[in-house]
Amino acid sequence: MNTPVYDYLISYAESGTLRMHMPGHKGKKTGNELSEIFRLDLTEITDAGNLFSDEGIIAESERNATELFGTKATFYSTGGSTQCIQTMLALVKREGRKVIAVRNVHRAFLSACTLLDIDPEWIMPEYTDTYVSGQIPLGAVEEKLKAYPNACLYVTSPDYLGAMADIRTLVDLCHRYGAVLLVDNAHGGLLPFYSENRHPVHLGADLCCDSAHKMLPALTGAAYLHVGNERYVSKVKEAMLLFASTSPSYLITCSLDLCNRYIADEIRKRLADAVKWTDELRMTVEKRYVISYPAFDREDLHFTVNAAKSGIKGASLAAYLRENGIEYEYADDTYIVMLFSPCDDHDAYLKVADVLMKADFIPEYPKEEKFHLPPPQKILTIREAAFRGYEEIPVTKAAGRICASLDLPCPPAVPIAVSGELMTAELAEIMQSFGIEKVRVVKA
Numbered sequence: 001m002n003t004p005v006y007d008y009l010i011s012y013a014e015s016g017t018l019r020m021h022m023p024g025h026k027g028k029k030t031g032n033e034l035s036e037i038f039r040l041d042l043t044e045i046t047d048a049g050n051l052f053s054d055e056g057i058i059a060e061s062e063r064n065a066t067e068l069f070g071t072k073a074t075f076y077s078t079g080g081s082t083q084c085i086q087t088m089l090a091l092v093k094r095e096g097r098k099v100i101a102v103r104n105v106h107r108a109f110l111s112a113c114t115l116l117d118i119d120p121e122w123i124m125p126e127y128t129d130t131y132v133s134g135q136i137p138l139g140a141v142e143e144k145l146k147a148y149p150n151a152c153l154y155v156t157s158p159d160y161l162g163a164m165a166d167i168r169t170l171v172d173l174c175h176r177y178g179a180v181l182l183v184d185n186a187h188g189g190l191l192p193f194y195s196e197n198r199h200p201v202h203l204g205a206d207l208c209c210d211s212a213h214k215m216l217p218a219l220t221g222a223a224y225l226h227v228g229n230e231r232y233v234s235k236v237k238e239a240m241l242l243f244a245s246t247s248p249s250y251l252i253t254c255s256l257d258l259c260n261r262y263i264a265d266e267i268r269k270r271l272a273d274a275v276k277w278t279d280e281l282r283m284t285v286e287k288r289y290v291i292s293y294p295a296f297d298r299e300d301l302h303f304t305v306n307a308a309k310s311g312i313k314g315a316s317l318a319a320y321l322r323e324n325g326i327e328y329e330y331a332d333d334t335y336i337v338m339l340f341s342p343c344d345d346h347d348a349y350l351k352v353a354d355v356l357m358k359a360d361f362i363p364e365y366p367k368e369e370k371f372h373l374p375p376p377q378k379i380l381t382i383r384e385a386a387f388r389g390y391e392e393i394p395v396t397k398a399a400g401r402i403c404a405s406l407d408l409p410c411p412p413a414v415p416i417a418v419s420g421e422l423m424t425a426e427l428a429e430i431m432q433s434f435g436i437e438k439v440r441v442v443k444a
């Protein structure tokens with residue numbers, strides 16, 4: 001696969017052209033530790049194209065990504081999935097659609113609602129032991145779609161634990177009621193390349209975003225916005241411009257360009273190995289630990305240990321992993337998530353297995369309680385509350401007040417309460433159990 005962005009950046013770096021333009025580092029090795037890569041860091045000079053143009057080297061590279069992902073069109077974002085989520089929501093807002101969202105959204109959704117003044121209708125997942133992940137109740141989805149014809153359904157799949165929703169069924173439901181399906185697939189960039197393609201757009205979603213930087217070899221900030229519905233193809237770039245910097249990073253764009261070559265040349269073989277090694281790892285550690293198997297399906301390289309059910313507090317297991325040279329993606333008292341990628345070699349799997357199996361603890365099992373998140377009580381819209389004056393108070397004193405914005409545990413940055421909602425003693429208690437001590441509430 002050709003790499004038009006990378007090829008151009010190299011040829012410019014080697015051309016000896018006098019750079020009478022930005023960036024100020026001028027592509028020179030300045031002694032700054034990062035200056036090795038300055039030579040490839042450009043701005044929109046005549047032949048370098050433009051992220052928001054339909055022509056030029058970036059558009060050509062995006063067409064390569066479109067072919068690899070098998071979408072109607074795939075666009076690059078240098079502002080992560082966050083910028084893609086803003087763009088997707090701007091597109092449906094313009095069509096006047098009501099946004100119905102399954103509650104375990106990432107904060108990127110909430111900030112987009114704040115910016116765009118979207119007042120979502122929530123669907124509460126069926127939680128078992130955490131608010132981060134839960135099954136989507138299809139009956140509740142259908143009721144909402146009936147109540148709000150021609151709406152937009154927004155779901156997060158895979159979620160932070162790697163659990164995936166039944167996208168095909170959600171697509172059928174949405175399309176039956178004239179709705180479009182938007183998927184936050186930030187964690188699912190690998191899904192088209194496993195032996196079975198389970199990518200949301202392949203399964204019929206109208207729009208979806210993948211953070212390339214999460215699971216693929218791309219720089220932080222690199223993401224894709226994929227279009228499954230022809231109607232949006234010509235509208236994405238102009239909508240993304242509302243939120244994007246006018247100087248999107250060429251290094252990030254170049255990393256997506258090179259990621260295309262990686263996908264074309266090696267990802268399938270590497271993923272086949274990665275799946276085999278994660279299966280072996282699961283089989284080994286299942287002798288001592290409970291591995292999370294979500295109800296419907298899971299993203300294969302999210303390695304999620306249910307610490308609580310394994311008889312150890314998540315926080316203790318997390319500390320033990322760090323002491324033994326393993327940094328995890330996410331941990332709370334119930335779950336630990338470790339992320340593999342096709343770039344990990346076999347040794348990484350062996351090390352995780354070895355460290356987990358050597359952990360020295362006598363299992364103690366907490367009383368099993370079903371996690372319950374009370375239904376939200378909206379007083380103000382997200383935007384109204386976010387732009388009011390606020391004060392920060394101890395969470396223990398928050399009952400009866402209105403959330404302004406929240407310090408979400410990050411990761412996973414999934415809300416327990418959303419700005420504009422009434423704080424209750426029950427919510428305050430849940431927040432405390434996730435280590436949140438202070439909250440911002442709307443000034444009285």
Ligand SMILES: Cc1ncc(COP(=O)(O)O)c(C=O)c1O
Binds near residue numbers: 079082108186412
């Ligand atoms: C589920 C989910 N959605 C969206 C985002 C935002 O993605 P990005 O960091 O690429 O902007 C994240 C980031 O952690 C996430 O976990």
